[in-house]
């Protein structure tokens with residue numbers, strides 16, 4: 052199949068305007084007759100559902116949590132990028148676009164990435180008008196910080212809770228539409244299948260998680276905004292419920308899955324402390340602006356951090372990457388930490404951790420404060436006090452969180468951190484209109500593959516989710532729906548609904564009737580271990596080949612020995628989990644196949660066979676400048692390639708030396 | 709930090725659904741590490757129950773890092789357990805010692821009916837927001853973000869109020885089952901900001917009226933809510949809400965009009 056990305060003609064900077072000038076519209080009278088299903092109420096889903104409701108469409112919005120406000124987006128900490136150039140430091144739409152494309156190691160489309168940068172400023176305007184309390188300067192204007200090693204300050208933030216504040220803004224807009232009746236909210240509902248009629252997405256089968264009953268919903272179009280699939284690794288920074296089911300079921304009904312192996316491993320997370328661990332907690336990347344990362348120079352050094360003198364510490368990022376130091380991109384920082392720990396220099400009881408140390412920052416800030424306050428010859432103690440206050444103002448909530456989890460005070464001892472699975476750049480393949488290969492099925496936010504290539508830059512997932520939901524999808528879906536205005540609502544008694552529901556019910560019964568001995572979590576943990584060891588931070592042909600066999604075996608055991616307690620027609624969280632894990636089991640294999648197929652290193656995908664003599668990732672543009680778009684066939688996944696064409700920004704090797 | 713393990717007795721509320729009566733059930737858990745979170749301890753218990761062929765305990769949770777507001781357990785008579793300014797997902801087992809008995813119940817409030825075991829229905833909070841907890845600005849209508857300056861002090865105060873995670877601990881901790889802190893937080897956030905000004909009067913009225921319809925009680929100035937709020941939302945917000953409500957009744961704001 053030839054994949055048509057539908058990139059509009061014209062200069063890069065004119066494409067989106069051209070599109071908007073010429074796309075088809077739906078009249079207000081016709082919008083009133085059209086129904087749209089939106090799966091997910093995170094930043095992408097809530098912003099889309101609210102905007103579509105404002106436009107006059109009838110929206111049915113779904114989430115599995117008890118309230119739309121609890122979507123995983125709520126946990127985003129650091130901030131959101133926008134090319135406002137409020138700081139007058141040389142930022143521009145082009146610069147944000149270019150950095151996003153380059154940061155993604157040239158594995159995304161120029162046109163999509165440019166559009167993202169282009170609408171980024173509108174997001175900040177919209178959120179501010181909603182009452183989102185972004186950080187401000189004393190003069191009353193919005194404040195920015197630099198994030199993820201960029202040379203400009205373009206990140207807007209609300210302390211360490213930017214995702215929460217942006218989501219509550221979008222949630223408010225959503226609830227406002229619920230009040231007008233334009234949006235109907237279905238919380239504690241999980242989409243379990245897509246319904247296709249005459250080749251077009253026309254509805255879903257969902258399980259009401261309270262009653263356990265299966266329900267059918269019709270839509271002229273279906274929008275997935277169901278988030279990322281990092282939980283395939285069991286341990287990740289994602290919320291416990293984050294899952295791939297909506298995307299995966301759609302994949303099996305014809306939506307291509309793109310670049311499934313592109314996973315982001317975030318360098319600064321609290322390390323695993325035991326087998327019971329249920330999730331990992333991110334420590335915001337912003338900490339790397341001030342914290343210095345190091346390990347002892349001596350192997351298996353068991354001294355306390357404070358007893359190791361400066362010259363016996365290896366500040367390995369500063370050593371290897373003098374130009375960027377501690378601010379190298381996430382993929383580079385993560386691999387470097389793994390390299391040190393694998394070589395035996397790790398710290399803490401597990402030895403799978405490195406230090407993130409604020410002692411120097413506290414001293415530096417303390418001296419600056421003393422100077423500002425005109426304190427002459429300040430004592431060490433005064434400097435420390437003053438410096439601690441500055442660090443507290445910047446990162447107080449993160450330090451508190453760290454202390455709650457580990458019981459250690461990071462003002463006194465350096466934090467211990469280790470990389471953890473954080474974000475998935477892969478996802479459903481979409482064209483420029485954010486439409487999947489199934490007509491009428493759209494995918495927005497983290498669940499699509501579009502804008503981040505092989506590595507996402509900090510503070511750009513929030514940007515992408517809201518760009519898609521507020522400013523892109525509402526136009527592009529109109530272009531599709533303009534030809535649907537004569538389609539009357541299809542009753543859910545249609546045989547296609549009947550059949551889809553039957554298939555879902557059968558699978559549920561199958562899961563319930565295994566009546567084996569092992570719990571869902573048991574299998575999920577096992578799967579996570581395989582993925583982390585063999586499809587994690589470093590991948591090679593042997594490991595990936597083994598992983599595929601191991602996953603197949605595990606999947607077989609899962610369907611033979613799973614135990615799901617409880618009843619079908621009642622609330623049953625174990626059954627919900629079982630269905631999600633069953634889908635992860637299938638996705639995992641595809642991730643390994645994709646990683647195996649891509650015999651180059653790029654962004655977060657590091658193939659050990661493809662590295663420079665200094666151990667850096669080596670891209671192979673001649674062979675792999677394409678998007679892998681996998682097509683589900685009962686007899687096996689088929690790879691389709693969408694070539695990536697760079698007209699404006701010619702690929703170069705990333706270097707942070 | 710020294711780590712240790714412990715054996716515990718748990719008395720947990722079990723309730724099949726909203727219609728049936730509930731009861732306490734007692735469980736023993738062994739070898740719990742002091743490094744575990746409280747919910748991880750529940751994971752261990754649930755795993756144990758599954759292995760014994762019993763039904764695990766249902767409880768709400770998602771982010772497990774204190775921000776989504778899903779987790780909601782009433783532990784030994786306190787919403788979210790013994791630690792100050794904390795959600796139960798961030799409570800860690802080093803708060804306990806070997807041999808302790810812990811009693812765990814769901815949020816108890818007329819407006820939050822139990823769905824199953826420790827899970828309750830908090831949709832009433834969504835309906836309160838629906839009544840007015842937003843600024844009416846359609847996508848695309850916004851002026852440049854820097855067009856309206858907001859003093860840093862006002863922005864910081866708005867943020868402090870906006871930090872509410874909507875967990876409902878305030879209601880669970882209140883003898884009257886009042887949602888005043890929840891409403892106060894949203895009303896104050898938007899009243900501090902120029903963006904929220906146009907709808908100040910209708911917002912506070914509609915939200916307060918909706919709360920009454922949902923069956924939340926009145927605020928009796930007892931302030932358990934602030935003490936149990938995991939985000940330390942100040943009762944100053946309740947005072948502010950009350951002033952806003954007064955102001956709304958004397959000004960000619962569009963009384964009770966829902967757009």
Ligand SMILES: Cc1cc2nc3c(=O)[nH]c(=O)nc-3n(C[C@H](O)[C@H](O)[C@H](O)COP(=O)(O)OP(=O)(O)OC[C@H]3O[C@@H](n4cnc5c(N)ncnc54)[C@H](O)[C@@H]3O)c2cc1C
Pocket residue numbers: 090091092093094095096113114115116119121122123124125126127128129130131213214240241242243276277278279288289290293294296297333473474495496497498509510511512513514516
């Ligand atoms: C700890 C953490 C910190 C982060 N910090 C930042 C940051 O500072 N800046 C940044 O830019 N990005 C950050 N990110 C990434 C960013 O938060 C996410 O990529 C983004 O929020 C995803 O938004 P979304 O709307 O696509 O999906 P989500 O917010 O994940 O929402 C998914 C929605 O889909 C629903 N859903 C899923 N499956 C189903 C189903 N089958 N049926 C019904 N509903 C379903 C869920 O209920 C939910 O409402 C962070 C991520 C994490 C984990």
Ligand code: FES
Pocket residue numbers: 768769770771772773774775776777778779795796797798
């Ligand atoms: S689980 Fe999200 S706040 Fe506790």
